[in-house]
Amino acid sequence: xxxCSVHPLPYRANPADxxxxxxxxxxxxxxxxxRPSAERGRYDLLSAWPLEQLAVxxxxxxxxxxxxxxxxLSRLGExxxxxxxxxxxxxxxxGYLSYDFGRHLxxxxxxxxxxxxxxxxxxxxxxxxxxxxxxxxxxxxxxxxSLVDNERQRLVALFTQPQVxxxxxxxxxxxxxxDLSADDYRQAFDRIQDYIQAGDCYQVNFAQRxxxxxxxDPWLAYCALRQACPTPFSGFQSLxxxxxxxxxxxxxxxxxxxxxVETRPIKGTRPRGVTxxxxxxxxxxxLASPKDRAENLMIVDLLRNDLxxxxxxxxxxVPELFSLESYPNVHHLxxxxxxxxxADRDALDLIAGSFPGGSITGAPKIRAMQIIDELEPTxxxxxxxxxxxxxxRGEMDSSIAIRSLLVKDGQVCCWGGGGIxxxxxxxxxxxxxxxxxxxxxxxxxxx
Numbered sequence: 553x554x555x556c557s558v559h560p561l562p563y564r565a566n567p568a569d570x571x572x573x574x575x576x577x578x579x580x581x582x583x584x585x586x587r588p589s590a591e592r593g594r595y596d597l598l599s600a601w602p603l604e605q606l607a608v609x610x611x612x613x614x615x616x617x618x619x620x621x622x623x624x625l626s627r628l629g630e631x632x633x634x635x636x637x638x639x640x641x642x643x644x645x646x647g648y649l650s651y652d653f654g655r656h657l658x659x660x661x662x663x664x665x666x667x668x669x670x671x672x673x674x675x676x677x678x679x680x681x682x683x684x685x686x687x688x689x690x691x692x693x694x695x696x697x698s699l700v701d702n703e704r705q706r707l708v709a710l711f712t713q714p715q716v717x718x719x720x721x722x723x724x725x726x727x728x729x730x731d732l733s734a735d736d737y738r739q740a741f742d743r744i745q746d747y748i749q750a751g752d753c754y755q756v757n758f759a760q761r762x763x764x765x766x767x768x769d770p771w772l773a774y775c776a777l778r779q780a781c782p783t784p785f786s787g788f789q790s791l792x793x794x795x796x797x798x799x800x801x802x803x804x805x806x807x808x809x810x811x812x813v814e815t816r817p818i819k820g821t822r823p824r825g826v827t828x829x830x831x832x833x834x835x836x837x838x839l840a841s842p843k844d845r846a847e848n849l850m851i852v853d854l855l856r857n858d859l860x861x862x863x864x865x866x867x868x869x870v871p872e873l874f875s876l877e878s879y880p881n882v883h884h885l886x887x888x889x890x891x892x893x894x895a896d897r898d899a900l901d902l903i904a905g906s907f908p909g910g911s912i913t914g915a916p917k918i919r920a921m922q923i924i925d926e927l928e929p930t931x932x933x934x935x936x937x938x939x940x941x942x943x944x945r946g947e948m949d950s951s952i953a954i955r956s957l958l959v960k961d962g963q964v965c966c967w968g969g970g971g972i973x974x975x976x977x978x979x980x981x982x983x984x985x986x987x988x989x990x991x992x993x994x995x996x997x998x999x
Contacts, residue, residue, distance in 0.1 A: 554631045554697035556642050559708055561691040563684065567596040568775055570682055570691070571788070572716045574600040575771050579676040580790045581646050583941060583949075586782035586800075587686045592877075593784030595640050596684040597941060602676025603628070605792075606647075610672075614656035617673060618900045621645055621942070624677045630944050631697050639683050643696030644943035647675030648789060648797055648953070651932040654908045658918055661925050668960060670933045674791075680707060696944070721999070722768035722776075728966065728993045731929065732760045734982060740927040741978040747923055748974050755850055756914040756923050759969025760985055761930060762993060770796040770959040773996060777957075780995040781880050785951035787939040795960035797934055797953075800992065802879050805909045805938045805950040806859075808899040813863055813891045817851045817911035818954075819971060820844030820885030823987050824878070835876055835883045845874055847971050848885050851911045855889045858906035858917075863891030881991040899948040903940075909952045912936040914971060934958050935967035955992060966992055 564570055565588040574580045577600035585593020604624055608617045624645070631642050653672040654660065679696040680703075693711065695704050732740070737760060744756045766773075774788045777800055785801040804816040822838040825831030838844055852870055859868050872888035893902065913936075914920030924932075935958075940950030957966045968985035 554629065556631050556633050556697060557695045557704070558634055558637060559693040559695070559704070561682070561693060561711055563689045563691045565686065567598060567684060570711055571598050573710055574598065575719065576717055577601055579605060581676065582788045583646065583939060584778065584786040584788065585686065585784050586778060586786050589782035594685060594687050596686075597641055597646070597681050599646060599676070599678040599681045602678050604677040606675045606677070607671040608653065608656060608673040612656060614653065614904060617656060618904050621675060622898070622900055625942065625944055628677060628679060628696060628944055629698060632945065633694070639685065639692075639694060640947055640949065641681050641683060641941055641943045642694065642945055642947075643679050643681070644677070644941065645675045646678055646941045647673065648934060648937055648939050649673045649903070649907060650934050650937040651908050651912075653937060654921060657904060657907060658921070660918075660921055664925050664928055664931045666931045668931070668933045668958065668965065670958065670960065682711060719769040719772055720767070722766065722770060722773040723999050724964070724996055725765040725767060727997060728762045728764045728964075730760055730762050737982050738978050741972060741976075741981065743927055744923065744972050745974070753919045753923065754915050755847060755971045755973045756920045757912050757969055757971045758924065758981075759928060759932065759935065759967045761965055761967050762989065763963050763965040765962055766959065766964045767962070770798060773959070773964070773999065774798045776995050776999055777992060781955065781991050783879060783955065785939070787951065789939065791960065793960065795958070797939070797956070797958060799939055799951065799953050799956040801939075801951045801954050801956060802877065802884065803911070803952040803954055805940070805952045806902055806906060806948070807950070808893065808902060808946065808948040811893045811946070813859060813893060813902060815855050815859065815889050815906075815909070816886055817848070817855055817889070817909070818877075818884045818886050819848040819851045819911050821970065821984055821988065822883045824881060824883065835878065838883050838885055839874065839876055843973065843975055844885050847973055848874060848887055850915050852887050852889060854910035854915045854917060855906070858910060859889060859891045859902075861905035862894060862897040862902045864894045867892040882988060899942055899946055903950070907938070908936055909938070912952055912954065912969070932967065933965075955989065957992065964996065
């Protein structure tokens with residue numbers, strides 16, 4: 553098998569230092585572990601100038617699009633890293649799946665308005681990446697064997713003496729406003745309770761959207777947001793129209809490494825306290841909450857079922873249940889479900905069999921998605937979709953795009969939501985949907 557070449561660069565804890573050099577390049581993308589502030593992430597990965605840009609067509613079957621992705625990976629060709637390198641990417645696909653990519657996989661109604669007109673999936677095929685490893689404190693360019701020598705030299709020169717373009721400051725033209733009134737939210741909540749009482753579902757993840765007109769470069773908004781809310785599954789993906797996907801997600805969707813699979817669902821949230829005592833009390837209350845534990849367990853069961861579609865029979869396990877993870881704005885209850893891919897399945901089969909993530913739909917999944925489409929007035933687009941990479945070795949990692957924003961057509965959109973169950977209180981849920989995004993809205997407001 554052919555081997556990638558690796559060129560060392562000076563280590564940078566903040567990927568913004570290197571990304572600035574490719575900010576205006578076509579297909580510029582950053583998958584960001586939130587360092588130096590976030591503790592859990594290990595790698596940052598950035599690239600640009602993809603060989604291909606692949607978007608799902610409006611009426612394209614999900615399996616057909618997944619096969620197109622697979623064919624493009626094959627075209628790039630298998631490669632391995634040199635001995636001694638432990639890096640996540642050797643060339644391959646980087647991009648997003650929107651929540652609405654689920655419509656290409658399952659037969660779902662189409663009531664919610666598609667007013668943002670974002671393609672339901674968009675990937676680039678990349679033959680190089682700049683990867684920083686925060687454990688090893690190294691930064692390096694990784695070149696797929698197919699990349700020609702003069703292009704390698706160009707990239708080495710580009711990142712050795714980065715030229716930084718002047719960028720237009722980002723600002724909101726008006727405060728972020730919710731699409732739903734409190735009364736609209738309460739009516740939707742009551743309808744969900746009716747469905748739960750009728751036995752249609754156990755839980756529905758209901759979200760509301762906030763938006764405002766904006767101007768300037770979304771990369772500068774992202775830099776401010778990552779400083780205010782560092783999270784291990786962040787990312788920035790430029791869009792062809794000058795817009796961008798901005799994600800400050802704390803949640804992994806599914807990871808595949810050497811055919812071992814892990815998903816880490818988040819279900820259960822409390823705000824951080826003002827004082828250390830209040831903060832500790834909020835965390836303790838979350839850990840002890842029967843409602844939050846029941847919700848988390850419901851999603852763990854759903855994900856065990858989803859992983860079971862593509863994992864070897866008997867390999868699915870739950871090694872971690874109800875762990876506490878704390879972020880600048882909230883405490884979360886997190887679990888882990890693991891498995892091993894079946895011999896005749898790959899990472900794309902896994903995504904197709906488990907997308908969108910159960911932690912942001914509800915249970916049972918398809919019925920919850922039908923109810924979401926009925927009660928949320930507009931399509932979610934990017935929100936609750938996934939940012940992911942998949943390399944030529946079959947290594948994959950993906951987020952669930954919560955705490956995420958879309959800048960497109962002169963406006964910025966952001967969503968906040970939560971799981972509603974039989975004993976939920978509408979005012980508490982309404983407040984939680986705003987608590988989750990408050991730090992993002994306030995940061996943009998103060999730019």
